[in-house]
Amino acid sequence: MAAELRERKRLRAELESVMGRKGLRSTSQRRLILDRLFEIGEHFTADDLIADVRQADSTVGSATVYRTLRMLVESGLLQEHRFADHEGTRFELHVGDKHHDHIICMTCGKIREFEEPLIEQLQERVAEQLGFKLQSHTHQLYGYCSDCTPAPSKSRSSRG
Amino acid sequence: MAAELRERKRLRAELESVMGRKGLRSTSQRRLILDRLFEIGEHFTADDLIADVRQADSTVGSATVYRTLRMLVESGLLQEHRFADHEGTRFELHVGDKHHDHIICMTCGKIREFEEPLIEQLQERVAEQLGFKLQSHTHQLYGYCSDCTPAPSKSRSSRG
DNA sequence: TTGGGTGCAAACAGTTTGCAAATTC
């Protein structure tokens, strides 16, 4: 969609301004990393991004990519996720105030997003009942997508 | 509660039987690890357990504890959690079919449990709508408990 | 010119693994 493209441009502009304000410099590495990152889009790992960046410039060090990722997370432009139990951290562009959670296929690893305002409401209520001021949450569903049959055995129960 | 004690005994018995069936042996290390694990109860890390076990027997190797933990997770007796983004894995006894999720205080780290059947229902519906067969989920809320004031700055948005 | 940024290699945390010796069945 065109809206998404516009959104990306806005994000990039916003980022430039954030970096400017913080006195962070615009280097060729950072520009390249951002290009690739906006291209990949969603749910990539640091390794994914490193490989991708190195295809364009094999001299970029992984530390630079890690440092840039951390900077972007701290600037609020990226979100970190730790999906299924032993995968590494995955990153995702944090677009405006829009919020969604994820459902992940246990066979093929496909990740779909969902929004459910009712769940969010209930979360507020639960927090309130326990005397907490809710700030954020993580919520992932795991299952089998329509393309995948359940793995033969290994029944799984929910983990909260 | 007495019910909990009974439940522990049942769990232990169940475990013995599972181990028996799998041809796993009952060693002094495993018995000690189980004792301490049932004592600690919930939301402990591998390190917590290792320290605790070593207080009783300083010769137990950490590999043994890790191996035992993995065995217990695979037997379905323990659940693994990865709470806030950069903490290590935490373990919890998996009691029967009872299920709960967690809310974590961002200041003091306190963990409270909650159950919300409506949320579980909505999760089913969401999965169905996306063509997934739901198998499990992780769901954590983050906020400030009644004993803790919000940290001065650092506003946080939700992460799914 | 000067502070931030870079690549490299080493450090790091948490966890797993190879192996010879010890233990359980």
Place this chain on the structure above:
DNA sequence: GAATTTGCAAACTGTTTGCACCCAA
């Protein structure tokens, strides 16, 4: 006695850090 389990140390994965050099502002 055969097979499993152990402790140790080394390996491994994902990530961070120290440092000398480099470069954008």
